[in-house]
Amino acid sequence: MHVIIPPVNSQGKLFCTKDCQGRWGVVDENGKIRISYGTYHNMWGFDHDLCLVDNGTDKKGFADRAIIDSDGNIIVDFGTYSSIWDFYAKPYPSIVAEREEKKYYLSKENPSVIIREEINIK
DSSP states (O other): OHHHEEOBSSSOOOOEETTTSOEEEETTSSOOOOOTTSSSEEEEETTTEEEEEEOSOOOSSSSTEEETTTTTTEEEEEEEEEEEEOTTTOOOEEEEEETTTTEEEEESSOTTSSSEEEEEEO
């Protein structure tokens, strides 16, 4: 089964695609492979030229998530946060991430910038 996720709110025309073997990769508008299939376990699609990816190693949580840019560079590395929420095509003005007892709101333009943080109350 092929899956194609188009970019939103992005300058680049990069499509996250899942091939018939279930591997994720990225192709540009001309069909050129930009990120090889199987590099990441899951990909959520490019939004603001950023893509949430996971490497499939954390079966109990979301610590295996990272954020990459349109060149495939890791902007927020795996394990930096215990969770990074899916931000693809969401109306949120920021990217939500969690670590320990805090929730962080990261800039969609530069997710290494924390806009604000708050303590999680359980």
